[in-house]
Amino acid sequence: MASVPLTEEQVAEDLVVLNLEKVGLSDDQFFELCSDNRDFHLELTAQKELLIMSPPGGKTGRRNEAITTDLAIWARQDGTGVTFTTGTLFHLPNGAKRAPDGSWVRREKWVALTDEQQEKIPRLCPDFVVELMSPSDRRPVRFRMVQAKMDEYIANGAQLGWLIDPFQKSVYIYRPGKPVECLKNPATIDGDPILPGFVFQITEVWQQ
DSSP states (O other), rough: OOOOOTTTTTTTTTEEEOOOTTOOOOOHHHHHHHHHHHTTTEEEETTTTTEEEEOOOOOHHHHHHHHHHHHHHHHHHHOOOOEEOTTOOOOOOOOOOOOSSSSEHHHHHHTTSSSSHSSSSSSSOOOOEEEEOOOGGHHHHHHHHHHHHHHHHHTTTTTTEEEEEEETTTTEOOOTTTOOOEEESOOEETTTTTEEEEEOOOOHHHHH
């Protein structure tokens, strides 16, 4: 994600961007910062910009829950990977610390980590990620930021990404080496071949 200057348009009630390039935070320090500020959603970009966001509203929370619940049910039945709740942080290969709204990691990648690495911020990029747009993401500058975040996941090893826009009833599909695909008002979306057999009834999100 390219460095984005702090502007009035970006600083809203639900987002503040702080430049920490000269401060420097270790993984343990950032983990403690997140632990001490659980009322906020914190991420750190590869350019050392600290993003401070408010928790999701009720509707966004319900939409997230619909996605992560169905993904978790499929993952338990499939058994080849593990899922994570909304907001779980991952330390990506480029140094960014990101928290997708939904994620799935191949089991062999997850068990290769030590217990300590699993307990804090796992140093890996999920194989599958979901980002759900909130009302503030409809602003052009914020939409560009979440698009860049999706590109970042793919560049760091994700094999499949869904960016869901519940306001336009659109889904943007991200895959390595392929152009972004936009689905308009689909009834379902499937995760093949990365998530074989996972079909999400996205009308649940449209109706929330």
